Amino acid sequence: MIDLSFPTYFDDDVEGARPRTRDRAQIDARYKWDLNDIYGDWSAWEADMRTIREEMDRFVELRGQLAQGAEKVLQAYRLQDTIGMISYKLYRYPQLQYDLDQRDNEVQARLQEVQQLFAEYGSRAAWFTPELLEIEQSTMEQWLEEEAELSPYRFPILEAYRAQEHVLDEGGEKILALGSRFRSAPAEIYRSLTTADVSFNTVTLSDGDEVVVSYGEYSNLLHTRRDQDDRRKAFEAMYSIFEAKRNTFASLYNSICQRDWAQAQSRNYSSTAEAALDDDNVPVSVLETLIEAAREGAEPLRRYHRLRKEVLGLKEYHLYDGSIPLLESDEVYTYDGAREVLIESVAPLGERYQELLGEALGGGWIDVYETEGKRSGAYSAGVYGVHPYMLLNYTDTLDDVFTLTHELGHTLHTVLSCEAQPFATSSYTIFVAEVASTTNEALLLDHLLKQTEDPARRAFLLQQAISGIAGTFYSQALFADYELEAHRMAERGEPMTAERLDALYMEKMKAYYGDALTIDELYKVTWARIPHFFNSPYYVYQYATCYASSAKIVAGLLSEDQAERQATQARYLELLSSGGNDHPMNQLQKAGVDLRDADTVRAVTRRMDELVGMLEAELQRLS
Structure with a gap:
């Protein structure tokens, strides 16, 4: 294991770190939504x-x-x-x-x-x-x-x-x-079970701290706790909640798949996938090509996890070890400190984009910190005629900074579309939505890498980039693979019990991760803790296709050729301003991306392999 530390990057004043309270009344107003802008x-x-x-x-x-x-x-x-x-x-x-x-x-x-x-x-x-x-x-x-x-x-x-x-x-x-x-009843019941009525488990960590493993704290523990046993305790505390109610979750998920199949048949579709993708005029072959390319190109993902196991010096490497930074660091990525860095990072998109980003970060648009009863995760929600509202559960990690710029991508997409389009075509499709968010993430990474030649910091940032591909491309492709097969089970009239869903999910995990890590038995219930499966079926694959699209766009934005940079910027801003005025595949083609070409997707797996090689080189320099 490489033992290294380096100073806070965004803000030397750790007093700007997240509040240690979950009492909403004690959170400063500038970190909370101003809903008076609506009513x-x-x-x-x-x-x-x-x-x-x-x-x-x-x-x-x-x-x-x-x-x-x-x-x-x-x-x-x-x-x-x-x-x-x-x-x-x-x-x-x-x-x-x-x-x-x-x-x-x-x-x-x-x-x-x-x-x-x-x-x-x-x-x-x-x-x-x-x-x-x-x-x-x-x-x-x-x-x-x-x-x-x-x-x-x-x-x-x-x-x-x-x-x-x-x-x-x-x-x-x-x-x-x-x-x-x-x-919407199954999704509403799911949200109640996992938020309103959830009882989080408390664990005692290696330093004697007792921690309530809420959703936000779970992520924080996996990202910050160097002791593997602490991460194991956090994993078991979180997943045992879903394991205990797996039969209830299976009944809910079965009702969702049966609902989707009934809806598809009633509208004369041959499958749930065809029905879901037809709204955007996307052929099912795009989804199938994505899954096939991700499964065939999974070796760079396995290579990365084998490298992590070696660098972390672990006898056994588990999926809950996948978030801890390879390098020791005392960095605190405060929300306030991230502001100027994020604005600078989007300079390739022009001054006006930077100004709008600054306005979004100015207060009232973003609810930043985790509080009692607050929904987990992060999102950007548009309110036509007002402005978008962003929900975060910010915990001062580098991952949170990337989540912030991710959601800001959605927010600026909404602002530009509503500004340029009449109401009838102001809403963009999910199929292009994640292009804006992952483009912002890629620009942030490039900006941070350009700030340093230090191998430790570069390795730290390269790991972030690789983790982005692992989470946004490979994990979402795995989810899409599972979701497609689960719906096909319903279409074939097969029973959908917790045992069958567990087995299906484990099969997908083994197909992507192989023998690169130890897959704990409890991970079989992962399907029960993915909100998108219950809230918005056939959503997750679009994270992966959008990642492939944004990779092509970012290459143009960062090109050494000025003419190409300017042309890409113009095409990309046109995409963000186009709302829903055309089919999304056509909108992406105008922006220079063709997802009908399987090589567009395979380019992501090749990029993953390249980045893992770069990370290995930086770690070698440190050795």
Whole structure:
């Protein structure tokens, strides 16, 4: 094991480190959301609830009138815009507050109120798409040419015609809409089990400290505790929570897979994957190619873990050893200290991008630290007409800095899309969403590497880059591999018990990690602690495809050729400003990325191998 330490990088004043309290009242306001930007109080929220009901009634009154001409179609789409813009605020106001304290039943009730309203409206508005598609496409295209004010709706209108074979008649659409309020039930139950009703375990560490292993603390322990037994205790404390309820989680996951298969069949899709990917017009072959390339290219991942085992001097190397830095360090990456570094790191994207990033970090947009009852993880949530809100659980690690720039990528993507696009096409797809976040991460890494020739620091940063590929590409491809096969089990009518899901997940782990590490039996329940499986099926593969896309874009942004840098920057900012005005595969092609080419994906595994070689060289210099 290499024993080395070096000073704090972002901030010499460790007094800026994270608060040691989880009491929200004791956290400074500049580290918390300002939800007054949405509504000043609940009375304003209630007033908009009344307004949106009136607008919904106006929309429903248009039933049977679309065929009268372009003016009626325009009226309907404008009403949809109004309803959509208010919906963002109505939903986010209670949802964000609930995520700050998922024990708050009053806020949860208000969130359910707005969800029920949306579900009711969905069934009342089910007539719209079937009635629109009764108009001949040639007639609609003529209206689009003649009525200039319909132009913002060209893409969504033509998308409806593209997906026409999967649209049911009015009765069928109404039945599906009536069921929408129940389709989110498994995810809501899962969130309650894993957040509101969870009881975290307490462990006694090697130094005598007693620690409650919450989600944020679990990550912190794996990243900071040098004693392997401490990491083992943290792992067992966290995973035993899911192991104890694995049968309940299996029932929930089975209901999700059965729901997705029923929905796919009802809309005339041959598989759940086809149904999920068709919204973005992405062929299933893109998902299959990703999984195949990741499995075939897993040797660099194994090489990295073998190297870690050797450097850490461990007799046995486990997956819970995969986050601890290879080098000893006393670095504290404070939130305040990260600000200027992050702004400097995105210089390849231009001054305006840097200014917007600074505004996002200025206060009110980000809820930074873990507090009692707060949702785990991190996200960026858009609120049209206001600004995005970012949730963090920041613990002063380098990984947290990369999480911060990751979520800022989403935030700036939202800001630029809402600024450049009309509401109808302002929302970008998940398929391109992670390009913005992983591009920011790559630019941060490049910036930090350029600041030093010190082999210790370079090794530390190279490890971060490699861990990024391991987590964002390989792990997400493994998740996608598992998720696809689990859904195919449902499609084949096979039983989905906890034992079968455990076995399936272990098979995937062995396929990717091989004999490079010891796979503890308890890891078989990992499927139960991946929120995306329960909240948003067929989401995770897009992390990996987006990583491949961003790698191509970053290569252009950092090119030695000035003309290529400028052209890449222009194409990339156009991508961030394009919202949902085209199919995402087309948007990426305009940005210079073709995911139909398997070599685009294989380039990531080759890059992984290259970075591991660089890390080996820096460690050799240290030796």
